Amino acid sequence: MNKAHSDNRYLTALLNNDQKIVKEIYAKFSGRIKRYVLNNSGSVEDASDIFQEALVDIYKQAKYKSFILTCPFEPFLLLVCKRKWLNELKKRSILPVTNNEDDLLTIGEDVFADAELLEKQGEEARLFERMFEKLGERCQEIIRESLNSNSQEKVAEALGVTYGYLRKKKSECMAALIKLIKQ
Amino acid sequence: MSSFDFEDIARFVEGDMTEQERQQFSAQLENDHELAAKLREYQHIDSSLRMKLVDDSRDQVFKASLDTFGKEYFRNSRVIPLKRYITWAASIAAVFVVFLIWSPWKANMYEQYAATSMPATAERGEVSGQGEMQEAATAFNRKDFNLAKSKLETVLKSEPANNMAKLYYGISLIETGQTVEARKHLLQVFNGESVFKYDAGFYIALSYLKEKKEKECALWLKKIPADAPNYEKAQELFRKLK
Numbered sequence: 001m002n003k004a005h006s007d008n009r010y011l012t013a014l015l016n017n018d019q020k021i022v023k024e025i026y027a028k029f030s031g032r033i034k035r036y037v038l039n040n041s042g043s044v045e046d047a048s049d050i051f052q053e054a055l056v057d058i059y060k061q062a063k064y065k066s067f068i069l070t071c072p073f074e075p076f077l078l079l080v081c082k083r084k085w086l087n088e089l090k091k092r093s094i095l096p097v098t099n100n101e102d103d104l105l106t107i108g109e110d111v112f113a114d115a116e117l118l119e120k121q122g123e124e125a126r127l128f129e130r131m132f133e134k135l136g137e138r139c140q141e142i143i144r145e146s147l148n149s150n151s152q153e154k155v156a157e158a159l160g161v162t163y164g165y166l167r168k169k170k171s172e173c174m175a176a177l178i179k180l181i182k183q
Numbered sequence: 184m185s186s187f188d189f190e191d192i193a194r195f196v197e198g199d200m201t202e203q204e205r206q207q208f209s210a211q212l213e214n215d216h217e218l219a220a221k222l223r224e225y226q227h228i229d230s231s232l233r234m235k236l237v238d239d240s241r242d243q244v245f246k247a248s249l250d251t252f253g254k255e256y257f258r259n260s261r262v263i264p265l266k267r268y269i270t271w272a273a274s275i276a277a278v279f280v281v282f283l284i285w286s287p288w289k290a291n292m293y294e295q296y297a298a299t300s301m302p303a304t305a306e307r308g309e310v311s312g313q314g315e316m317q318e319a320a321t322a323f324n325r326k327d328f329n330l331a332k333s334k335l336e337t338v339l340k341s342e343p344a345n346n347m348a349k350l351y352y353g354i355s356l357i358e359t360g361q362t363v364e365a366r367k368h369l370l371q372v373f374n375g376e377s378v379f380k381y382d383a384g385f386y387i388a389l390s391y392l393k394e395k396k397e398k399e400c401a402l403w404l405k406k407i408p409a410d411a412p413n414y415e416k417a418q419e420l421f422r423k424l425k
Contacts, residue, residue: 019410022252026253034257052250056246060242121231167199170193174225175189177232178224
């Protein structure tokens with residue numbers, strides 16, 4: 001496993017919802033993202049959305065996929081936001097205005113690698129979610145409720161089944177999901 | 184060849200195997216690379232799915248704080264084309280003079296500062312409790328504070344420690360005139376250590392403002408420290424009170 005960069009402290013702060021450092025992230029980095037989006041056919045609201053989405057993505061991957069930062073945070077966040085915005089422009093069928101390769105030349109390999117891993121894991125999760133939505137309603141319900149509750153006894157009670165049945169069904173449903181994914 | 188399938192792996196990961204099964208599984212895992220790979224695959228899918236499907240209270244609190252900072256750092260700099268700006272500036276200036284004489288804000292400073300929206304917590308009401316929270320947010324944002332109150336009451340019954348629910352319950356109480364009752368709940372949030380601590384403090388101040396007790400209001404505004412997200416807002420109101 002790669003070694004964490006000292007800027008991984010920002011990810012730790014996101015995970016702990018450390019108000020002081022989360023505020024620092026906004027204070028230090030929001031300006032550049034705002035300028036970039038405004039110069040590229042976007043609004044302040046777009047910039048705000050992209051910035052928040054990027055932070056939520058990073059938070060979720062740090063939380064559930066043990067994602068760690070092996071590069072400096074600022075260029076990483078900037079790159080993640082830029083790619084998100086370019087995707088959004090593509091969706092809206094707008095051609096990007098500025099030459100996006102210019103300032104990317106100064107970005108190190110390590111930054112690209114981290115951003116790519118984040119993107120790849122994000123895409124995989126979206127694919128798994130689409131497959132999940134193909135499962136039967138009951139299976140979806142069982143998996144969703146089981147993942148969202150600390151007490152499986154309560155889930156069984158809420159779904160009106162026995163604890164043993166819930167556990168058995170959950171394993172069956174997960175196996176069915178994996179089969180769908182591997183097809 | 185592995186004799187365990189994905190259902191077995193699920194039962195192993197979830198701790199649902201019998202002790203004998205678990206021992207067999209662990210023993211085979213040591214030499215069976217195929218089984219080890221399948222196990223990694225299972226864990227990868229499971230954790231990716233959690234990223235999409237889990238939205239626990241910590242996630243909600245985190246997103247709520249991003250909302251707050253987002254408003255603070257992205258709101259203040261709307262870019263308006265210059266020409267249009269000048270035309271508008273002249274008419275706004277004229278209206279402003281009229282307002283200065285009329286001074287309506289003195290009457291409804293409370294409304295000016297109390298306005299807030301409750302963040303929506305989930306895309307769909309998939310988890311018990313979250314549905315109520317979602318409905319509460321919708322009602323709150325429609326300014327149907329009576330409905331918001333009753334929805335939040337239900338949430339708080341099952342999750343008495345949900346500070347977000349408590350904060351918005353408090354605000355709804357202020358909005359419906361129950362300022363004393365509101366302060367009881369807001370004080371609990373303020374005395375805790377959640378991210379809603381200083382929002383609660385701010386609304387306690389506003390509850391006094393609504394009662395026209397400006398002295399108490401100022402006292403509470405002073406309790407909001409410089410590194411709180413709503414410090415500027417509190418200071419602004421404090422200056423206006425004087």
